[in-house]
Amino acid sequence: MDISVHEGCDPVRGLSPDDHVFVSKRVFRGRPVMRVHLDEDGDWQAFSSAEPRWFGRPRLLHAAHLLERDPSLASLPALPLGHLATRGEASGTTWQIFQEWRSKTEPRPDRSSGAAFRAYSKGSSASMTA
Template structure:
């Protein structure tokens, strides 16, 4: 962790403690990047009110903060928000619903909440899900396909965390399917993915396969679901943690 990251981490943790003491909860706001949507989640609702924390994706940060603050106000007044129920009053002109977040997603999205709860993920989280302009939710067959990946559904698909279709064509080499570990991953500026076993793969061995095949071949590839356009990741051995950074154009 660099000095700047360390300083930001310390300041963030102090803000979490201060806001929870003052308001009963803290809202963590994560910016969108060139690949993933912004999201906002609460910290402190479970400790102070025995209610699940709440997370929301894909809207403007100010809107997400507003609707989660509305949820917090309801919770402070004693209301318990539940799954499988339509709620009005959160998003003007539209109902919303809540899903129970699978704990397999906690390390990916609610890390500071884990820190607050004594470095554990022993707390519940609900995902606030919004519909498209025709009032269809993401699990409805007529949901706007252009919005499919604006809000991942965190109650399912823990075997495939990418924000793309399972059958997306990606590039690899035959060595990956012959037992060699995938050590180098590239998410190109144009959106293409490459998964290689060596730093300089032989293009004669190239294969086009479905992204799902790669995650089945090596489930740890799911850890790179967040890799931005124009970034790459690497590790020295299959059991090592991934390192990643933006690719440098050497033209």
């Protein structure tokens, strides 16, 4: 498990083969991982493209199984807690990073649409390539 600190961010973690990942039903059944979330508790979550946050009950897998099935997941950049990474192609290595919504004055967007995340970098998505 790679943990480091970036200035102005929470601790940053990279996905390790020894990590456990909560995966959606579709990912569990073999759909490609298109969105990865490192929640505020430090838990990894993986989703396919257009599914709501939890479509059915989540399953728990070792990250090693996901990496074995899709080696391009190794391109996932380290994330601060409460951040989401998305990619446009199933084998893509360019990820867009978003920060989870934390505003105490504005209402929280509907989480099922993925709108509970705002752009990582001052209103625009920040692309990162491994």
